[in-house]
Amino acid sequence: MSERGIFRAMSLPALAVIPGRATGTVHLVDDPLHWSSGGSTREVLALPSLWWPPPEPLSPAVVAVLLLGVPAEFGSSVAVPTIAGVDPDVVREGETLEVDGTHGRFRIEGIEEVEVVTSFLERSDGRILLLERSDDVGSFRGHWAGVSGYLEDPSPLEQARREILEETGLAAEDLELMAEGDPVLARDGARVFVVHPFRFRVHRTDVRLDWEHRRAEWVEPGEIGRRRTVPKLDRVWQSVAAAPPKG
Secondary structure: OOOOOOOOOOOOOOOEEOOOOEEEEEEEEEOOOOOOOOOOOOOOEEEEEEEEEEEEEOOOOEEEEEEOOOEEEEEEEOOOEEEEEEEOOOOOOEEEEEEEOOOOOOEEEEOOEEEEEEEEEOOOOOOOOEEOOOOOOOOOOOOOOEEEOOOOOOOOOHHHHHHHHHHOOOOOHHHHEEOOOOEEEEEEEEEEEEEEEEEEEEEEOOOOOOOOOOEEEEHHHHHHHOOEEOOHHHHHHHHHHHHOOOO
């Protein structure tokens, strides 16, 4: 992952369910029958999408709802802004959250949102390239990753190609874009990474590593879950594995 990044002030992607915009304090619901905390503070309820729609009218203190995952049905009589498709580990109890149910976005107060690209290079036999990060990088030393970097180019795809050239020596003519996945959110302390995933077929497999990595291996995709990786690398792979093929 490139060490020179632009950390952008932006809102995080989600699925729009009920329009409107509101800001409140996150309450992580742990009881499917009792959603509100019972307090008077403006609350944004965060709960599993399997519990949607609500079993009873929402408390007047509830100003928005954030669904963890995607609900089986989107219809509801709820009148507060609601979004879905958020990973459970992205939000924390007590954080201040702005929900935009019209555009399907949300913003966490005080959290740095960082856009990155991650590319999986795939051989003709289906094995993919994993890179072990070196001790010279600023984060996730010794963790395995795809070809990754901060988003500096306006185009995530062009940034992905730049990172591949810098980190492996493979140029655009050595690559064939197979899939582009939906963004994956990965929380690391006070940062949320918005990962733009790509999957490329390579026409040659000899790679030249730069200073950011100390080792490269071509592995079966199932190996991702057995290694110490950068956050959500397994989810990033699932995103491109499930994406429709290009062309």
